Amino acid sequence: MTGFFGATPADAIATWVAAAATLVVLGGLLGERRLFGWSQHLLAGLATGFLALIVITELLVPRVVAPLMADPGGRPELWLAVALVGAATGAPWLPRAVGAVPLSVAIGALAAFALGGAVVGTLLPQLAAVSVRGGEDVATTIATVAAGVITVLVLLSFVRGVPRGRLLRPAASAGRWLLLAGIGGWFGYLLFSRLILLLDRIGFLLGDWLRIGG
Amino acid sequence: MSDRLLAIRLAPLLLLLLLAVAWLAPSVGWLRLASSNTTEADRMTQALDALPPRSTVVVGFDPDLGTYAEIRPTVRALLADLLYRQASLAIVSVTPEGRALALAELDRLQRGTVNARRILDLGFVPGAEAALVRLTRAGLPIEADGALAGVLATDGLAGAQAIVVVGGNDLGPRAWVEQVLPRVPGLPLLAVAPTILLPELRPYLATGQVDALLGTPRDGAAYRATLDVERLDRFLEPREPSRTGVAVGLVVAIGVLLAALVRRGGRSDAARTPPGPRTEAA
Numbered sequence: 199m200t201g202f203f204g205a206t207p208a209d210a211i212a213t214w215v216a217a218a219a220t221l222v223v224l225g226g227l228l229g230e231r232r233l234f235g236w237s238q239h240l241l242a243g244l245a246t247g248f249l250a251l252i253v254i255t256e257l258l259v260p261r262v263v264a265p266l267m268a269d270p271g272g273r274p275e276l277w278l279a280v281a282l283v284g285a286a287t288g289a290p291w292l293p294r295a296v297g298a299v300p301l302s303v304a305i306g307a308l309a310a311f312a313l314g315g316a317v318v319g320t321l322l323p324q325l326a327a328v329s330v331r332g333g334e335d336v337a338t339t340i341a342t343v344a345a346g347v348i349t350v351l352v353l354l355s356f357v358r359g360v361p362r363g364r365l366l367r368p369a370a371s372a373g374r375w376l377l378l379a380g381i382g383g384w385f386g387y388l389l390f391s392r393l394i395l396l397l398d399r400i401g402f403l404l405g406d407w408l409r410i411g412g
Numbered sequence: 413m414s415d416r417l418l419a420i421r422l423a424p425l426l427l428l429l430l431l432a433v434a435w436l437a438p439s440v441g442w443l444r445l446a447s448s449n450t451t452e453a454d455r456m457t458q459a460l461d462a463l464p465p466r467s468t469v470v471v472g473f474d475p476d477l478g479t480y481a482e483i484r485p486t487v488r489a490l491l492a493d494l495l496y497r498q499a500s501l502a503i504v505s506v507t508p509e510g511r512a513l514a515l516a517e518l519d520r521l522q523r524g525t526v527n528a529r530r531i532l533d534l535g536f537v538p539g540a541e542a543a544l545v546r547l548t549r550a551g552l553p554i555e556a557d558g559a560l561a562g563v564l565a566t567d568g569l570a571g572a573q574a575i576v577v578v579g580g581n582d583l584g585p586r587a588w589v590e591q592v593l594p595r596v597p598g599l600p601l602l603a604v605a606p607t608i609l610l611p612e613l614r615p616y617l618a619t620g621q622v623d624a625l626l627g628t629p630r631d632g633a634a635y636r637a638t639l640d641v642e643r644l645d646r647f648l649e650p651r652e653p654s655r656t657g658v659a660v661g662l663v664v665a666i667g668v669l670l671a672a673l674v675r676r677g678g679r680s681d682a683a684r685t686p687p688g689p690r691t692e693a694a
Contacts, residue, residue, distance in 0.1 A: 200484070201650045202516055204523050227424035249508040256511075256536045261553065311541035315590030319621075327619040384611060387628060391482045391607035393661040394629050394653050398481035400428065400435050401654065411436040 200402050217407040220399055258283070352377050427664060434657040443655040446637045447630035456624040456635050459574075459602050460493060467573035468563060469494055470534075470547075471503045472588055473517070474510030476580030479606035485649035486604050486632030487578050489639050491521070492647035494576070495530065500560045502572070504534035506543040507581045511536040524646045532560045540583060544591040569596045579605035585613055589621050604632070629653065 203209040219237060226234030262283075266276050282300045289297030328345055354366065355373030404410045447453075463469070471491070475483060494501060503518065505511040518533055534554065537543040546552075547569050554565040563571040569592060577585045585603040593601060600623045605613055607628050616622040626632045633652070641648070 200481070201488070201520060224428065227428075229421050245508070248512055252508055252511055252536050253538065257538050260555070307542055308540055311545060311591065315541060315587070315594070318594045319590030320586070320616075323619050323621060324615055327615075380611075387607045387610060389665055390658070390662070391479070391629055393658055393665070395479065395481050397431060397435060397654055397657040397661065398484075400432050400657070401651065404432060404435060405651065 200398070200406055203406060213406055217403055220403060224399070348373075348376055352380075427661075430664070431657050431661055434660040435654045437654075437656050439655045440659075443659050444633075445630060445653060445655050445658065446633035447628070450634045450638075452624070452626060452628075452631040453634035453638060456490075456602060456626055457638060459600055459624040460497060462600070463497065463499065463573055466498045466500070468560060468571060469499045469501055469574045469576055470564070470569055470572045471501050472575060472577040473503050473505050473514040474507045474581045474583050475513055475578050476606070477509050477513065479580050479608060480513055482606045482629060483578070483580070483604050483626075483632060485636060485652065486626050487517070488647060488649050489632075489636045489641075490576065490602075490604060490626075491517070492641045492644045493639055495526065495647065496641040496644050498530075500530045500532070502532040502534050502560060502564055504547065505536050506538075506540065506583050506587075508536065510578075510581055510583075521647065526647070529558060529560070532556055532558070532564070534564070541587060541591050544583070544587060545595065548592055548595040569599065572599065574600045574602060577601065577603045577605075579603055579609055579613075584609060585616065585622060585625070589616050593621060603627075 203213050219240070222230075222233045222237045226237075262276055262279055265273050266280070282303065285292060285296055286300040289301070328342055328349075334342075351369055351373035353373070354370045355377055357366075357370060475487070491501065503514055505514045514533075518531070521531060522528075532554075533556070534552075537546060539546060550566060550568050550570075552565050552568055554561045569575065575588060575592065577588045579585045585601070585605055586609075588601060588603075593599065601621070602624045603613065603622050604626045610627045613622060613625055613627055617625045626635055636648075636652070639648075
């Protein structure tokens with residue numbers, strides 16, 4: 199029971215469409231690949247269509263087109279936005295240097311924000327947290343040192359193409375086993391969560407669609 | 413079709429039928445989905461208790477379509493809990509997928525006749541990480557009226573008392589920690605995320621950058637088990653995940669893993685067996 203659907207005829211139609219799509223995807227498990235392939239295309243098409251829809255209805259029209267229509271000379275930066283949208287849309291037919299401008303701006307801005315955020319928000323606070331400081335209780339210090347040692351050992355297991363000495367080889371091997379243990383533990387969590395997802399689909403088919411056992 | 417191929421084809425069907433029967437079966441009393449270790453659930457409750465009365469909470473709603481079902485009961489419980497605590501919710505998405513699911517949940521809240529003055533739909537903010545930075549700035553372009561819209565339009569996220577991030581996509585709790593918290597320090601950040609993000613998010617919990625995290629189905633169930641939202645229970649998930657179904661599925665999964673191990677062990681033994689007399693004779 200997902201609780202997404204109400205009691206209107208539109209909700210009933212949506213439930214039937216969702217049930218058909220669920221059955222098609224589950225049919226992929228039983229070897230029905232053609233319909234499953236079509237469902238993947240349908241998902242990609244719907245996702246692209248939805249993206250275009252919200253960009254038009256929630257960004258371009260209210261925040262670019264409408265202000266420009268109301269006051270064409272009042273917001274010059276919006277004309278720049280229109281030019282960038284035009285260059286991105288017409289990139290296949292424009293000279294490469296022109297089409298590359300919006301893409302470069304997007305990638306550059308994304309990289310700058312992501313890199314800056316990763317350093318300020320993750321790297322520095324995490325490094326500070328694993329640094330051993332005075333005044334901590336013994337358990338915290340041991341946990342901090344263990345975290346550092348495990349990190350180093352796992353990183354060593356990734357070292358390739360470098361001759362390994364008598365010390366490095368067992369350390370890399372230990373790192374590999376620690377990595378496998380970590381992945382194994384995570385796999386257990388994932389197995390559990392994937393089961394919940396599968397049961398949710400079964401619950402949708404039985405409860406929302408067939409109205410059994412609700 | 414050989415018997416083995418037929419068995420391979422039929423095995424998933426049998427599993428689905430078995431899980432369907434388990435889903436329909438009444439729950440066994442001694443099976444529990446909720447974790448017996450309630451640390452994470454308690455941490456979430458304490459973080460919510462620490463919020464001032466009638467607080468403004470910004471909900472970053474960017475789950476993933478594929479994993480949303482895993483966290484959906486917990487997300488609905490948390491939203492109901494916040495509404496029960498008289499909080500006002502401003503819901504924003506920075507991914508299209510998140511926006512689609514936010515619209516579905518907003519529609520559900522409206523069907524449950526939520527107090528419209530306590531919900532503000534900030535919509536989709538484009539720009540990925542840049543969108544999160546934009547949210548921290550004063551002068552947000554919010555078209556809605558009302559006190560909640562006024563506070564956020566004037567002060568940005570600094571006008572809120574907490575952030576709740578529903579994760580799953582690339583722009584989940586990690587992106588909020590990296591982009592928002594350095595710009596609005598001191599704002600509590602609570603998160604609900606699917607298990608796949610757990611290794612990424614646990615370190616933030618340890619450093620205190622994330623105040624509370626419900627990152628596994630069992631932690632989510634432990635939080636839901638303690639919840640009492642009285643008449644607002646109409647906003648909760650209609651039915652909890654089937655405990656019997658989960659138990660049956662886990663038994664099957666462990667059985668398959670053991671069978672694979674035994675089979676692999678058998679193959680290794682065969683490979684180690686020295687050549688037989690026939691080979692020697694040849």
